[in-house]
Amino acid sequence: xxxxxxxxxxxxxxxxxxxxxxxxxxxxxxxxxxxxxxxxxxxxxxxxxxxxxxxxxxxxxxxxxxxxxxxxxxxxxxxxxxxxxxxxxxxxxxxxxxxxxxxxxxxxxxxxxxxxxxxxxxxxxxxxxxxxxxxxxxxxxxxxxxxxxxxxxxxxxxxxxxxxxxxxxxxxxxxxxxxxxxxxxxxxxxxxxxxxxxxxxxxxxxxxxxxxxxxxxxxxxxxxxxxxxxxxxxxxxxxxxxxxxxxxxxxxxxxxxxxxxxxxxxxxxxxxxxxxxxxxxxxxxxxxxxxxxxxxxxxxxxxxxxxxxxxxxxxxxxxxxxxxxxxxxxxxxxxxxxxxxxxxxxxx
Numbered sequence: 001x002x003x004x005x006x007x008x009x010x011x012x013x014x015x016x017x018x019x020x021x022x023x024x025x026x027x028x029x030x031x032x033x034x035x036x037x038x039x040x041x042x043x044x045x046x047x048x049x050x051x052x053x054x055x056x057x058x059x060x061x062x063x064x065x066x067x068x069x070x071x072x073x074x075x076x077x078x079x080x081x082x083x084x085x086x087x088x089x090x091x092x093x094x095x096x097x098x099x100x101x102x103x104x105x106x107x108x109x110x111x112x113x114x115x116x117x118x119x120x121x122x123x124x125x126x127x128x129x130x131x132x133x134x135x136x137x138x139x140x141x142x143x144x145x146x147x148x149x150x151x152x153x154x155x156x157x158x159x160x161x162x163x164x165x166x167x168x169x170x171x172x173x174x175x176x177x178x179x180x181x182x183x184x185x186x187x188x189x190x191x192x193x194x195x196x197x198x199x200x201x202x203x204x205x206x207x208x209x210x211x212x213x214x215x216x217x218x219x220x221x222x223x224x225x226x227x228x229x230x231x232x233x234x235x236x237x238x239x240x241x242x243x244x245x246x247x248x249x250x251x252x253x254x255x256x257x258x259x260x261x262x263x264x265x266x267x268x269x270x271x272x273x274x275x276x277x278x279x280x281x282x283x284x285x286x287x288x289x290x291x292x293x294x295x296x297x298x299x300x301x302x303x304x305x306x307x308x309x310x311x312x313x314x315x316x317x318x319x320x321x322x323x324x325x326x327x328x329x330x331x332x333x334x335x336x337x338x339x340x341x342x343x344x345x346x347x348x
Contacts, residue, residue: 195281
């Protein structure tokens with residue numbers, strides 16, 4: 001005969017059980033960053049005596065105004081010569097930096113390598129910051145690459161509304177979302193402006209919600225259908241009318257409650273949100289060449305520093321500081337060579 005009595009179960013002695021921790025880290029939301037690949041890159045300044053300005057040069061466009069008919073044996077009079085002109089665009093490097101502070105106790109008892117994660121996080125933050133400066137330098141006023149305001153400029157176009165930002169801002173989503181015709185018109189305007197091509201064409205850097213609308217078009221060409229896969233841009237997902245469409249999640253968005261693009265404030269992703277997509281030709285904007293800094297000797301090149309020893313500010317050696325600093329700038333070079341196509345999206 002079995003006697004029923006007190007039964008000891010795990011809940012009675014739960015204090016002895018340790019919680020299990022998985023060392024497999026969960027995936028994070030990493031932004032798609034695409035702008036830097038389309039920039040005109042120039043080396044960081046060296047031996048400039050502390051001057052932090054990068055100067056870009058441009059000679060004049062072709063012209064027939066100084067071409068004259070010649071008569072046999074007759075020399076053109078003085079003053080009929082063709083002028084050789086040189087214009088400049090200047091970008092002043094700005095220093096940026098960030099740091100992560102870790103305690104010695106944390107590093108001694110950690111489950112994960114926090115110093116390795118801190119270094120990687122700083123690098124990702126720096127990449128996001130550089131991409132943001134590139135995008136905003138084109139979307140915003142040419143005199144600045146920071147802030148949230150958008151100036152009404154000649155290079156702005158509005159989905160299904162050409163250059164009328166007021167009508168676009170107050171229109172319905174169906175009448176303000178990007179169509180294939182908007183992309184064709186934007187590319188045509190670049191072609192008329194004689195904008196240089198990138199890999200034999202132009203490129204649209206757009207938000208995924210906007211690309212979703214373009215993919216509904218029957219003429220959409222998937223990347224898998226390309227005959228020349230070597231010419232694919234990083235992040236490219238298709239083409240329309242020969243324009244490469246590149247997906248980026250770092251596209252500036254705006255709330256569309258105001259009457260004009262110049263008055264829009266930053267909004268959130270979703271219906272009735274404006275996306276500032278950029279259609280690019282070559283030479284639209286310039287940045288310092290990050291990939292060419294190794295051994296350059298430039299005092300402005302990016303640096304990562306790890307401080308793990310005691311000093312006057314930390315006499316007991318209780319903190320490890322991981323930091324990065326960099327000089328960077330993004331600058332419009334020619335407003336004829338890009339278009340900002342502001343669009344809403346049917347995605348919800």
